[in-house]
Amino acid sequence: MKVAWAGSRHAVEVADRMACLVASDPVFRKDTRTMLSRKELFKDTLKKAAHAWKRTVELHLTEEEANLLRLYIDQPGYVDLHWVMFVPAIKGQGTEEQQKKWLTMAYKFQIIGTYAQTELGHGSNVQGLETTATFDPSTDEFIMHSPTLTSSKWWPGGLGKTSTHAVVYARLITEGKDYGIHGFIMQLRSLDDHSPLPGITIGDIGGKFGSGAYNSMDNGVMRLDHVRIPRDQMLMRLAQVTREGKYVHSDVPKQLLYGTMVYVRQTIVADASRALSRAVCIAVRYGAIRKQFGSKAGGPETQVLNYKTQQSRLFPFLASAYAFRFVGQWLKWLYTDVTQKLESKDFSTLPEAHACTAGLKSVTTSATADAIEECQKLCGGHGYLNSSGLPELFAVNLPACTYEGDNVVLLLQVARFLMKTVSQVASGKQPVGTTAYMGNIQHLMQCKSVVNTVEDWLNPAAIKEVFEARALRMAVNCAQNISKAPSQEEGFSELSPDLVEAAVAHVQLIIVTKFIEKLQEDILGHGVKEQLQKLCGIYALHLIHNERLGKLYAQVRPNAVALVDAFDYTDHYLGSALGRYDGDVYSALYKEAWKDPLNETVVPDGYQEHLRPLLKQQLKLSRL
Ligand SMILES: CCCCCCCCCCCCCCCCCCCCCC(=O)SCCNC(=O)CCNC(=O)[C@H](O)C(C)(C)COP(=O)(O)OP(=O)(O)OC[C@H]1O[C@@H](n2cnc3c(N)ncnc32)[C@H](O)[C@@H]1OP(=O)(O)O
Numbered sequence: 360m361k362v363a364w365a366g367s368r369h370a371v372e373v374a375d376r377m378a379c380l381v382a383s384d385p386v387f388r389k390d391t392r393t394m395l396s397r398k399e400l401f402k403d404t405l406k407k408a409a410h411a412w413k414r415t416v417e418l419h420l421t422e423e424e425a426n427l428l429r430l431y432i433d434q435p436g437y438v439d440l441h442w443v444m445f446v447p448a449i450k451g452q453g454t455e456e457q458q459k460k461w462l463t464m465a466y467k468f469q470i471i472g473t474y475a476q477t478e479l480g481h482g483s484n485v486q487g488l489e490t491t492a493t494f495d496p497s498t499d500e501f502i503m504h505s506p507t508l509t510s511s512k513w514w515p516g517g518l519g520k521t522s523t524h525a526v527v528y529a530r531l532i533t534e535g536k537d538y539g540i541h542g543f544i545m546q547l548r549s550l551d552d553h554s555p556l557p558g559i560t561i562g563d564i565g566g567k568f569g570s571g572a573y574n575s576m577d578n579g580v581m582r583l584d585h586v587r588i589p590r591d592q593m594l595m596r597l598a599q600v601t602r603e604g605k606y607v608h609s610d611v612p613k614q615l616l617y618g619t620m621v622y623v624r625q626t627i628v629a630d631a632s633r634a635l636s637r638a639v640c641i642a643v644r645y646g647a648i649r650k651q652f653g654s655k656a657g658g659p660e661t662q663v664l665n666y667k668t669q670q671s672r673l674f675p676f677l678a679s680a681y682a683f684r685f686v687g688q689w690l691k692w693l694y695t696d697v698t699q700k701l702e703s704k705d706f707s708t709l710p711e712a713h714a715c716t717a718g719l720k721s722v723t724t725s726a727t728a729d730a731i732e733e734c735q736k737l738c739g740g741h742g743y744l745n746s747s748g749l750p751e752l753f754a755v756n757l758p759a760c761t762y763e764g765d766n767v768v769l770l771l772q773v774a775r776f777l778m779k780t781v782s783q784v785a786s787g788k789q790p791v792g793t794t795a796y797m798g799n800i801q802h803l804m805q806c807k808s809v810v811n812t813v814e815d816w817l818n819p820a821a822i823k824e825v826f827e828a829r830a831l832r833m834a835v836n837c838a839q840n841i842s843k844a845p846s847q848e849e850g851f852s853e854l855s856p857d858l859v860e861a862a863v864a865h866v867q868l869i870i871v872t873k874f875i876e877k878l879q880e881d882i883l884g885h886g887v888k889e890q891l892q893k894l895c896g897i898y899a900l901h902l903i904h905n906e907r908l909g910k911l912y913a914q915v916r917p918n919a920v921a922l923v924d925a926f927d928y929t930d931h932y933l934g935s936a937l938g939r940y941d942g943d944v945y946s947a948l949y950k951e952a953w954k955d956p957l958n959e960t961v962v963p964d965g966y967q968e969h970l971r972p973l974l975k976q977q978l979k980l981s982r983l
């Protein structure tokens with residue numbers, strides 16, 4: 360099962376090696392992280408990042424190994440933005456010459472970069488950004504400026520205190536005309552003493568949700584006061600400004616400006632499955648250790664994992680973790696395929712890639728945030744302790760519902776794509792890729808489910824048809840209602856809640872389909888495929904048919920712990936007293952409690968000033 364989860368034997372081996380490297384290095388300790396002040400936490404993050412880079416160079420780690428090292432260090436920091444957004448933005452939007460110049464420095468960490476798009480006034484509406492980049496032909500420079508308070512850059516990770524450079528998104532103005540949003544490379548801080556360059560005001564935006572967690576990241580604010588940069592620092596793959604100030608657009612679609620976001624949305628699906636699997640791992644393992652109540656005859660107490668209510672709340676998450684993992688692996692393939700096509704100037708699959716990444720990012724991150732919260736409840740009181748690992752896991756993953764595109768905004772993008780496809784089908788065009796099922800419209804609009812018995816629900820063809828019919832009928836229903844509205848735009852706006860539901864149904868169909876396709880592959884290992892079939896059934900059915908699942912849960916229960924062991928997480932990475940591999944939960948909880956700064960002294964600080972006088976006064980009163 361570890362191989363099925365990781366994707367290959369090689370993937371298991373590399374992941375194990377990197378996880379152990381991190382777990383055995385004292386610099387990467389994280390067990391007291393939630394007790395650090397913001398300043399201490401930030402410094403700890405800088406230390407870990409520098410040490411990780413040192414180890415990467417010393418051990419000559421490959422890119423795959425270095426990525427895993429960062430992942431198992433498990434502490435958000437500027438390196439995420441540098442590798443996941445700054446470097447890809449230059450790769451996707453820079454010319455070959457620009458890539459050579461900037462990436463050479465970025466790959467060696469001679470510069471640290473971030474992705475400065477969002478502003479105080481606008482995040483979702485990228486076209487509404489206000490920062491300006493005005494070309495001055497007299498000096499061959501762009502003047503970068505924040506004209507209003509709301510145009511202050513706000514949120515970019517690593518911007519607050521660390522980044523020396525950024526890809527800054529701004530409205531390009533030349534020859535008096537506004538050509539909309541484009542990307543520019545800017546140096547922000549001196550490479551000698553790290554002070555901000557003239558005209559740049561920069562800082563951290565302040566503490567965030569949860570202790571520890573995302574507070575390790577210095578999300579930043581930046582204002583620009585007529586800062587000049589050379590013309591060749593505009594990223595010029597999509598469009599150019601000539602020496603004379605003429606705007607020239609390349610023959611590539613302008614949506615490639617959004618390419619970095621497509622790339623990152625795809626990686627976020629993998630992050631979501633990992634976060635969900637960690638929460639499930641903690642809740643399942645702990646559920647096997649925790650006992651509560653017993654038989655009336657005085658027999659042994661019951662493991663809480665044996666309660667049917669516990670199973671019906673928890674096993675759909677276990678199934679979802681596997682489902683998201685497999686769809687994430689497929690999405691990575693799709694992204695690579697689209698990138699190769701783009702290189703040979705075939706842009707035909709771009710809309711589908713956008714819809715798939717946007718939709719899957721939304722559905723998997725929302726489900727994950729909800730599931731982590733529910734896993735806390737599934738662990739009872741102890742789940743609420745920082746030492747359970749769950750509060751931090753929740754706080755770190757909750758913003759994934761917002762960053763890289765608010766989930767509702769992204770689902771509305773999927774809905775638009777679906778409405779377009781429905782109208783194309785109506786005019787006789789055959790849909791392809793993940794919307795190919797819509798071509799089967801005659802059948803799917805009328806068919807009745809072939810399911811008669813409980814067992815029938817486990818037939819992959821039956822499940823797939825149910826999901827196809829559900830998604831298509833919801834989409835067609837929306838399209839018909841939109842066509843009755845006074846205008847397309849009004850109809851879309853009025854029906855947006857239904858459109859979001861139709862988009863979710865389409866995305867869930869993709870997830871179910873990819874799980875079923877996974878089961879058609881060669882899967883090694885005795886009983887592995889059978890367990891995955893059950894999980895696939897649970898994932899699909901819990902979305903539409905919760906009542907009939909009890910029987911499947913009973914079949915999964917004997918292997919539940921093994922199914923989370925297959926995630927192959929070290930105790931260091933899981934970071935949870937409840938989810939420990941050896942099950943020694945109570946000693947771990949007890950030991951963790953004594954690490955709290957409050958326990959450094961037996962009598963707490965503040966006793967003399969505030970507690971003692973109060974108690975003495977009570978004593979006096981009681982004597983009265
Ligand atoms: C070797 C060393 C190794 C070292 C180790 C390294 C370790 C590495 C380890 C890795 C660990 C991972 C860690 C992860 C950390 C993550 C951190 C995350 C941080 C978060 C960053 C952010 O948070 S960063 C900001 C994101 N901010 C948004 O996300 C804005 C959303 N807002 C929009 O995205 C647009 O505003 C919105 C709504 C589309 C409207 O766009 P709009 O105004 O242009 O209007 P329309 O809707 O009309 O769109 C016009 C037409 O464009 C089409 N289209 C739209 N988008 C398209 C697209 N993307 N691709 C193609 N087509 C697209 C659309 O479908 C229309 O097509 P059509 O015309 O044919 O219908």
Ligand SMILES: Cc1cc2nc3c(=O)[nH]c(=O)nc-3n(C[C@H](O)[C@H](O)[C@H](O)COP(=O)(O)OP(=O)(O)OC[C@H]3O[C@@H](n4cnc5c(N)ncnc54)[C@H](O)[C@@H]3O)c2cc1C
Binds near residue numbers: 440476484761
């Ligand atoms: C932890 C974190 C890290 C981030 N890192 C970065 C970074 O590195 N670089 C960067 O540039 N940005 C970053 N961001 C910013 C992030 O990308 C934006 O917050 C995100 O795109 C959402 O935009 P918003 O904040 O403007 O939300 P808003 O759009 O203001 O959302 C508010 C509400 O309005 C709703 N809404 C908005 N538009 C519509 C619509 N058309 N129809 C229906 N409902 C709508 C949303 O659903 C939401 O409920 C980060 C954000 C967070 C939280």
